[in-house]
Amino acid sequence: MNTPVPSLHLPLSVVVIDDEPLARIRIRTLLSQAAVPNAVQSEFGESVTALLHLQELDRAGRSPDLVVLDIQMPGLDGMVLAARLRELQRPPAVVFVTAHAEHALRAFDLAAADYLTKPVRLERLNASLERVQRLRATLQPARDEPLDDGEVLVVQERGRVERIPLADILYFKAEQKAVLLRTADDSRTIDDSLTELEGRVGARFIRVHRNALVSRQAMKALERRADDPDGGEAWAVQVLPTLEWLAVSRRQVSAVREAMAQPL
Template structure:
């Protein structure tokens, strides 16, 4: 595949420096940081003259916010993909409404950034076929065998004889059990219930009380909100402490 060209937009020089180093440390897909900007005005001026594939964008900056800037980018002749990189987790739903490719919270882990870069490469059609280096789950559908990147998986939930694999766009059915799947998923996923594994990056809230769907049915009183599909999954009493610990440690 060709190299992804990247613009980093953040008002903090040290944050830009760290993010640039992380991008360069990611092996697949190949990326090149073409420029940096400290605010939206600088970024827009550069983009008008230098189209690129991806903007890694902070949310809270002096002047125009990252959210408003992302909306303004839609007027460009060549629209870059946007991945938000921010210390604030409460703008995630708005980010996905703007069709952001991903939403990363600081401090960003290299593995999490690489998953976001892989999602961008897939969205831009840079992979003719999904490389073996990209972690994926194999699914069968209507006689076809597909590889679904782990970066796109929001959760896996056991239902009757099958496991439902959910992405932002659609659902797939797997024959494998959650017990068989869990060791292949790595630390990107956390078991929240005997019947559910959720991607850490997809969790937006842990709430006690009555929530739509799953929490009410299970009657266990706790649920996590999954973005960008805005669905709720039950958290069992047995897994509640681990889920709380992951959130408090910033491991989402």
């Protein structure tokens, strides 16, 4: 049975995970004051029990819309837990809340909806909730189903709304605070975030790096291009028909290689 796409008017269901009781109280208080309607389903002070609970909810088809997650915790840290949540059939959006700003890049490698540093301000939490709300509204009921060639992506560019066939899009790449949408004949900067786009375009695109989504049908070659500054291997994927090379993160090399081995 297909689950309907949630409405913008339904409150976001939220799970809070933080090992500090005062931090959980603070988040619950801010959530109660937020402009975006929400309801805290449950809260946890450690990650293992939280993961078991979320896995059970997922099996029952009742995954929350959002997990507000601390990073440094006993047992599984927040980064590991977020990676495990991505394995669920219907993974919730994740907003990291932490006192340590140095984890931000790794957080967005995990497709986090947002990254908030403590003490959290209400206006920043509101912005995160609005982002999750938009993402929830654009998710397909079944993201892994094949997409029709006639399907389009509606994008906004400096107040202009345009319908672009998904089959024409080669990749999306985050550049500073904007996202570049590339087709064979054109490129433009759009207002959508990469995380929102990943939820909207479904299985036709693959995350190759924290800053890029690439059309599976546009990938021509995957190569080790050079050594990266940290002494590891630097990989890149070549995109047709422009023959551009886009960086592939080390953690995504296997997934990209597997995707290229599959028939289109």
